[in-house]
Amino acid sequence: MNVRLYVWQRTTAAIMAPLVLVHIAVIFYATRQGMSAADILSRTQGSIAWAAYYGLFVAAVSIHAAIGMRNVLTEWLPLMERRAGRYAIAFGVLLFVLGFRAIAAVVLP
Amino acid sequence: MIARQTAYRGSALWIAAMVHRVSGLGLAIFLPLHFLALGLAIEGDAKLESFLRWSDQPVVKFAEGGLVFLLTVHLLGGLRILVIENFPWTGGQKQLATLAAAISAIVAFIFLARVF
Numbered sequence: 001m002n003v004r005l006y007v008w009q010r011t012t013a014a015i016m017a018p019l020v021l022v023h024i025a026v027i028f029y030a031t032r033q034g035m036s037a038a039d040i041l042s043r044t045q046g047s048i049a050w051a052a053y054y055g056l057f058v059a060a061v062s063i064h065a066a067i068g069m070r071n072v073l074t075e076w077l078p079l080m081e082r083r084a085g086r087y088a089i090a091f092g093v094l095l096f097v098l099g100f101r102a103i104a105a106v107v108l109p
Numbered sequence: 110m111i112a113r114q115t116a117y118r119g120s121a122l123w124i125a126a127m128v129h130r131v132s133g134l135g136l137a138i139f140l141p142l143h144f145l146a147l148g149l150a151i152e153g154d155a156k157l158e159s160f161l162r163w164s165d166q167p168v169v170k171f172a173e174g175g176l177v178f179l180l181t182v183h184l185l186g187g188l189r190i191l192v193i194e195n196f197p198w199t200g201g202q203k204q205l206a207t208l209a210a211a212i213s214a215i216v217a218f219i220f221l222a223r224v225f
Binding site: 010013014017020021023024027028031032034035036037038040041061065068069072091094095098099101102104105106 | 130133134136137140141143144145146147148149150151154155157158161164165177180181184187188190191194216219220223224
């Protein structure tokens, strides 16, 4: 892992630490009496705060997970760095697109 | 010679590094599925509701407990790495790594106790 990727990996980790803590709290809150679509959507639909929170989360996790995946591919599989980098970028883009699609699904009325 | 080169394997901090990597890999594999599940709301509330009722199965709840463990242990393991790299705090790392695993197991257990 080069210095640039290392800095991105650690910066996104630092950004996500408080986001993950809140997410765990939300998981506990949301599952307190079983989850329902109406329950989830009543919290999220039309909420700019949830959109911003999960937007930042999705952007950070897409970068963080892609770099982590690149490390795993180069260290655990006999892949050249360039090819591993391409797969990692594809994975990061997939997470980014699916993540923002999910946010749109639960935030847009 | 090879045995000496791999002697670090099995030490508490090697296991902590492996847990951090494997938990990250598990979360990375889960994330696209998580996003696809939430994305069902695009097709209407009923689609998401139907998926949530499917997820009431005990086996799915146990899997969710496992994911809560992975998320917590990856968070705490990551915080330990950030602290080591950015602050002059290097002592007691084996104990901290063990504590991180114990806290994660407790959080996952509490989650399971609440959903069952």
